[in-house]
Amino acid sequence: MRAHPSRLLFGSTPFGEGQEYLSFQYRFLIVVLIAGALATTVFLLGESTRLNRIDSPHVVSMAAFTVASLLLWGVLRGRPAAVRPVAWLYLGLCQLEYLSALVHVPQDEMRALWFLTNVPGVYLLLGRRTGAVVTALTVVGLAWINPRLSVPYSPNALATLLVGIVYQAIFFHVYSARSISYLQQVHGLNRQLHDLADRDPLTGLLNARAYYAGCEQALAAAACEGRSSTVLFVDLDHFKRINDTRGHAAGDEVLRRVAGCLREQVRHSDWIGRIGGEEFSLLLPRTSTEEALPLAERLRVSLEALQIEIDGQPIPVTASIGVATARPGEHTMASLQQQADEAMYQAKARGRNRVSMLEVKPGTGARVEREAQGTVFTALTPHG
Template identity: 55%
Template structure:
């Protein structure tokens, strides 16, 4: 199945919140190949004498098939080209349908291609494009019918135009509701994923999500042969804050510190709350020296916070352990233990300081 997907769509990678965009891209790829395939079958029927089609339209069908395959090749593996390729294909289809309408006059059902076009344009390019193409088709058939070699009767053209208006209105409403439902579902799923992966008090990654993220980042670091480091941050005398000022004050301190930690790191770093007053920071592409420097900035930043509790401000400090990763590591467990050990060394040395793990420690 993976090989078939790669053959049809190329090497593509959509984000989790791009499900509908991925569906549109794959739908267009299949539509291009299906349209070319159906046209080839019709051409085979002409060649075998099963059905008769005007020579001019045979040329049009051949060009349609070849151009469809070229569009597919240009689009394959390049989702950023989707909108342009969808519009080009739509224009190509309209030209092909008009050619069939004029040159295959003995086929009364040839107008059906305009009907099959309406749902596709709503799916691929949305409501505005769908409405534009629907109105253009209705006007084009109403005006152009008189110029056909064998025009449709007044009753027939009235029925065709009414059916097109109904189909356009149906897909306009249905498309609007479907997209709206999809957006709401996507947002709900995003919120659920956020709730499941983040600590409700500090909005940092919770322990499970943090460790899972770290394992992924370690895998990437190993693949690209890049260094990485972990900081273990533990607030000093946090129980005393709770006992003296109450748990609400403790929550204020935790949220204030969490915000400080988040603002101190890069977007590529991961920050998690892994215990009551314990935090951990994963630093990709960072050696021990760089991690220690960042840890010192964090320590001084936490010390300078002085969060206000009631009518007074209290001093908060943290002991931070630093450990660098090893190439042989495949998960967070070992380096986290080393950072934890370094943090305890900082505690033993008087707290409110940074300690780096060494083998001698």
């Protein structure tokens, strides 16, 4: 199967969300490197066929520039993190190449235009501050070296050249500033759209779709490392009674407070989502049962300790929590959530406001109870 031309040029480098400008810089620099090598190759062919005579010192310079450009392409291809160092190296090569043409090819009246073409690339690849500095150094350098050339430019030609460089620098200074600002705004809007699509608007937690999608990936990653993962299924007790007696506004406030409490208790690597009206699920990647049960108990105690008042009247909150642990390669997120769901219903059946764990006891079918941190964890055999 023949590779796509763009893949030959740029490699198969993936760019994540928010890396749009880096992707542009990476591709732009590769195109510039190859275009620069091709341009000097054309001049070398012209010299070899005597169509475009060039003094030998600059022929050596062009040959070295061509090889160096292709080597830099090889360094950059597949390595977007190398954009800035490669861009700096290429800037230095270009300045030396243009200076060589200025000194060694006096018969070419247009050779100083190469300094003009350098300005856009510097602004786009290295930023406005570097672009302004390079522009200033170029203008000062050309003004200083011109009277020392074997065939200097006339004052009018030099003035036109320098003003043209400054004008182009101002243009790209404004253009690059507006382009980056536009990309940042687009990225921010995209993030807002993603948040609207992935987040529950009431609690700010992941909605069921986004939660389960992320959990599948986290489970797979933990399984590849040979690590267990645990799900905590949190269901608020008697939540319908709150809505019926205190109103839906009170119920919404309870849900927001519960979501904040859960968020404060978990790690940044854990996944938490609102998957139903008063149902919350937490995936703890790379977490064993022994590590998850104390956290589940802390969550239960923290929820029970919430002090929620509506119109001066307290609203008590408790939760039943089901726990299920996936050994590497044993569960999908759907089956793990189902087991945690069953354990949660067992917690409700045993009086609510408790933590229950579902555990298979091969060959016995017995229920084993063990006490830890003030609650009874019930090890249950799945039904059926």
